[in-house]
Amino acid sequence: MGERLIDLRTDFTTRPTAAMIDAMVAAASDRPGFGLRDDPHVRALESEAAHMLGKEDALFCATCTAANQIAIAASCAPGDALATDATSHILTSEGGAVAAVAGVTVRPVPATRGTVDLAALAAAMGEGDDVQPRTRMLVLENTHVRSGGCVVALAHQEEAARIARDAGASVHLDGSRLFNAAAGLGISAARLARDADSVAVSLNKGLAAPMGAILAGSAEFIRAALRVRHRLGGSWRPAGIPAAAALVGLRTMVDRIGEDHRTAKALAEVLAPLNGLRIDPDQVQTNMVLVDLDERLGPAVDAAQALASRGVLALPFGPRRLRLVTSYEVGAADLPVIADAFRSFAASA
Numbered sequence: 001m002g003e004r005l006i007d008l009r010t011d012f013t014t015r016p017t018a019a020m021i022d023a024m025v026a027a028a029s030d031r032p033g034f035g036l037r038d039d040p041h042v043r044a045l046e047s048e049a050a051h052m053l054g055k056e057d058a059l060f061c062a063t064c065t066a067a068n069q070i071a072i073a074a075s076c077a078p079g080d081a082l083a084t085d086a087t088s089h090i091l092t093s094e095g096g097a098v099a100a101v102a103g104v105t106v107r108p109v110p111a112t113r114g115t116v117d118l119a120a121l122a123a124a125m126g127e128g129d130d131v132q133p134r135t136r137m138l139v140l141e142n143t144h145v146r147s148g149g150c151v152v153a154l155a156h157q158e159e160a161a162r163i164a165r166d167a168g169a170s171v172h173l174d175g176s177r178l179f180n181a182a183a184g185l186g187i188s189a190a191r192l193a194r195d196a197d198s199v200a201v202s203l204n205k206g207l208a209a210p211m212g213a214i215l216a217g218s219a220e221f222i223r224a225a226l227r228v229r230h231r232l233g234g235s236w237r238p239a240g241i242p243a244a245a246a247l248v249g250l251r252t253m254v255d256r257i258g259e260d261h262r263t264a265k266a267l268a269e270v271l272a273p274l275n276g277l278r279i280d281p282d283q284v285q286t287n288m289v290l291v292d293l294d295e296r297l298g299p300a301v302d303a304a305q306a307l308a309s310r311g312v313l314a315l316p317f318g319p320r321r322l323r324l325v326t327s328y329e330v331g332a333a334d335l336p337v338i339a340d341a342f343r344s345f346a347a348s349a
């Protein structure tokens with residue numbers, strides 16, 4: 001409604017597709033289930049998601065933060081430690097839930113764009129005895145959001161998982177954008193999730209569902225996760241309406257996700273030559289572009305405001321860095337408009 005804004009801040013502001021709206025309207029007339037796992041739409045979503053991710057079972061969660069934190073609390077005991085990249089979403093952006101919800105401490109591992117240092121990981125996994133916290137879990141993130149959607153290579157993920165497993169720890173994959181990572185690597189989501197005991201995937205980002213995330217794993221893991229989800233107030237009922245939309249997302253939006261990557265690449269190519277903007281072409285691997293601003297263009301918050309007044313929404317992602325995210329709502333036709341907004345802002349600064 002109203003003035004056309006091109007929203008590049010994130011991929012979760014995508015609106016549901018017409019097919020999702022139809023599915024939600026139809027689901028609204030169906031009788032919801034009563035028990036924790038009774039709703040027919042939720043069951044259909046969970047079963048199809050489990051199949052796509054190559055896992056025995058799956059649980060529909062309200063957010064990917066919830067899915068990650070349920071996985072951690074279901075796999076670790078209070079006082080345990082987990083190892084993860086020091087810039088991972090579970091550490092930087094989930095409100096301290098690792099400590100507050102699961103009572104777990106963290107052994108941060110140095111990493112480059114989500115690719116953890118394997119020697120440091122091996123050292124972190126080996127720590128723990130009767131005195132020190134035991135490292136019981138490895139959490140990987142693919143794609144890696146802080147680096148602007150970079151993909152962690154499959155061979156690296158496999159090796160990291162092997163190190164964790166050899167140390168007796170479980171592996172959780174924060175695959176909020178797992179389908180982007182799989183498309184970036186040219187493999188199936190199930191293949192990418194194979195090394196993980198549990199995997200969390202957002203339904204509301206590239207897949208454009210109005211809300212929700214999936215947590216998948218073994219039947220035994222999901223039984224434990226169900227209990228944690230309930231304890232946290234996450235047994236949302238009736239959830240058939242959002243589940244029906246999310247199922248359409250799984251069925252119709254996965255195969256097109258590579259288009260968002262091509263749009264992001266094209267966007268980077270259009271913006272890179274503009275005066276005052278710097279873009280690392282190696283960073284643009286999936287659906288995000290990080291734009292560094294020369295000092296003369298001022299702080300990123302001011303730049304975001306200036307761009308918003310020109311109809312383009314960008315996210316400040318550091319003092320002098322903007323993040324631009326593509327989704328099915330942004331296409332090739334938008335690129336000249338975005339470039340014009342940046343050009344006009346850079347000329348006025």
Ligand SMILES: Cc1ncc(COP(=O)(O)O)c(C=O)c1O
Pocket residue numbers: 062063064065066068089090141143144145174176177202213
């Ligand atoms: C890597 C990663 N994990 C988890 C999340 C959390 O997702 P949600 O906003 O659904 O809690 C995000 C959100 O952007 C993310 O990028």
